Amino acid sequence: MALTSEQIDTVAEIVDESYATVADKASVIEAATEAHIVEDIATWNANRDKVKLEIGGGGDGVNLKAKRLLDAITARTRRRLGLPTLVGYRGGSISAGSVY
Numbered sequence: 001m002a003l004t005s006e007q008i009d010t011v012a013e014i015v016d017e018s019y020a021t022v023a024d025k026a027s028v029i030e031a032a033t034e035a036h037i038v039e040d041i042a043t044w045n046a047n048r049d050k051v052k053l054e055i056g057g058g059g060d061g062v063n064l065k066a067k068r069l070l071d072a073i074t075a076r077t078r079r080r081l082g083l084p085t086l087v088g089y090r091g092g093s094i095s096a097g098s099v100y
Contacts, residue, residue, distance in 0.1 A: 002026070003034060010041050015078050025081040033080050040073045 003011065003026050012022045026034070050066045075085050 001031070001034070003037070007038065007041055010044065011037060011077060011081075014040070014044055014074055015081065015083060016074070017083065021083075022081065025083065029080065037077060037080055040077055044070065044073050 008019060008022050008026060011026065012019045015022065026037075029037070047066050047069055078085055
């Protein structure tokens with residue numbers, strides 16, 4: 001079962017690629033991979049507008065749980081689609097050797 005156009009649009013947001021790029025990559029993924037992407041879409045949708053702050057003791061500082069979760073979803077989804085992994089991308093840096 002192929003991803004719906006709405007799911008492709010969400011995946012494009014997750015991986016910060018064009019709809020056309022995601023549609024092309026998604027057209028050749030296996031069913032199990034697609035199922036994992038659909039699960040991550042649900043988690044993304046539930047968390048993309050949340051920022052949870054926790055103040056830890058000592059030098060732990062501020063913990064941005066939602067950001068780490070969304071970054072992990074981005075990295076996983078990019079790998080599943082065969083796109084280069086962008087280390088710290090949402091934080092502004094792209095890993096050396098990545099083609100974007």
